[in-house]
Amino acid sequence: MQTITRTRVARAVRPGGPDVIELSVVDLSPPGPGEALVRVEAVGLNHADTLIRSGDYAVTMPFPLDVGVEAAGTVVATGPEVVLPPGTRVAGTGWLGACADFVTVPAERLVPVPSELDTEAAACVAHAAAAAGALTRVWPVAGRTAAVWGAAGAVGRLLVPLLTALGAEVVGIASGDRVAVPRALGAAHVVDRSAGRVAEDVRAATGGRGVDVVFDPVASATFRTSLAMLAPRGCLVNYGQLDGPISGADFAELYRAGGVFVTKFNAGAYVSGYDDVRGLIAAGLDLAATRPGVVSPVAGRFGLDEVAAAYRALEAGAPGKVLVLPTRGGR
Numbered sequence: 001m002q003t004i005t006r007t008r009v010a011r012a013v014r015p016g017g018p019d020v021i022e023l024s025v026v027d028l029s030p031p032g033p034g035e036a037l038v039r040v041e042a043v044g045l046n047h048a049d050t051l052i053r054s055g056d057y058a059v060t061m062p063f064p065l066d067v068g069v070e071a072a073g074t075v076v077a078t079g080p081e082v083v084l085p086p087g088t089r090v091a092g093t094g095w096l097g098a099c100a101d102f103v104t105v106p107a108e109r110l111v112p113v114p115s116e117l118d119t120e121a122a123a124c125v126a127h128a129a130a131a132a133g134a135l136t137r138v139w140p141v142a143g144r145t146a147a148v149w150g151a152a153g154a155v156g157r158l159l160v161p162l163l164t165a166l167g168a169e170v171v172g173i174a175s176g177d178r179v180a181v182p183r184a185l186g187a188a189h190v191v192d193r194s195a196g197r198v199a200e201d202v203r204a205a206t207g208g209r210g211v212d213v214v215f216d217p218v219a220s221a222t223f224r225t226s227l228a229m230l231a232p233r234g235c236l237v238n239y240g241q242l243d244g245p246i247s248g249a250d251f252a253e254l255y256r257a258g259g260v261f262v263t264k265f266n267a268g269a270y271v272s273g274y275d276d277v278r279g280l281i282a283a284g285l286d287l288a289a290t291r292p293g294v295v296s297p298v299a300g301r302f303g304l305d306e307v308a309a310a311y312r313a314l315e316a317g318a319p320g321k322v323l324v325l326p327t328r329g330g331r
């Protein structure tokens, strides 16, 4: 087989918006011990990519920054100590610089893709599967009630069936027709947020008591609504900031909401190493392969020379997963 020595890679040359992304051609070293070289076939873009590229997030990275973390593709070469053979179809997250033709990845971050799942679908699910799996560990859910904002989004589509399987009674929140998604994935109740009375509707679904836990990826626009839908001593799990960070919060609000808890989710605090993360992703890929509706619809497909446009689509609120397909338009 031909040795791969160069790759195109999309690189943010400084912190900023999508315009800071440029396509470069760089040399590749052969994979070292514990590493694999993967031909990237589909990259799933994530909101966290945008936050990190902006340069003012809780996670800061050095620039220039090779963009993209979640992808699926095929192993083309391996270094010493790697068990997966070349030719294995793999997916995962934490593949730094995934927006590339080829990327060198620590083999511990590679998860084989089930044969029933196509490569694009795997790239839609891997990152969300790690997050959703870890989120189920934050607060006890068996026999309790749980509200899930963004229940028709990438994470929500996994979180709803995972919580349901653990014995939670789930209230799925989505907008308009999208409430059909959490309903089909096992939510006992759904709430259309476009009706503008989410807290009231969640309380009504729980006989007025409120939920034991709410999973909120939005932050600033939903923080107080989330507090208002909690039962006494319930927990608000914030795991994203789709609408900007929470500001101006006051401890007295937690008292008034019933002595509730609030946590800013850090996935690393709920997993023990990459073996554990691989297990969560493998479970999510299996669920996606067997359960219709778990995979977000693809809202846009872009080539490697269109990565800035792909991030613009994500940041404009694309109603589904935005993918970069390095083979589109030729390598």
Ligand SMILES: NC(=O)c1ccc[n+]([C@@H]2O[C@H](COP(=O)([O-])OP(=O)(O)OC[C@H]3O[C@@H](n4cnc5c(N)ncnc54)[C@H](OP(=O)(O)O)[C@@H]3O)[C@@H](O)[C@H]2O)c1
Pocket: 046, 047, 048, 127, 128, 131, 149, 150, 151, 152, 153, 154, 155, 156, 173, 174, 175, 176, 178, 193, 217, 218, 221, 222, 239, 240, 241, 242, 243, 265, 266, 267, 296, 319, 320, 321
């Ligand atoms: N911490 C982690 O480990 C981790 C990992 C993965 C993702 N995340 C975070 O999780 C969040 C969701 O990611 P995702 O990939 O699932 O995104 P997604 O597929 O875009 O879904 C998010 C959904 O949230 C809903 N939404 C958007 N704006 C809203 C608002 N202002 N109020 C209420 N609902 C709103 C939308 O659904 P409706 O219009 O149907 O309501 C949207 O589909 C992001 O903030 C992301 O950064 C965190």
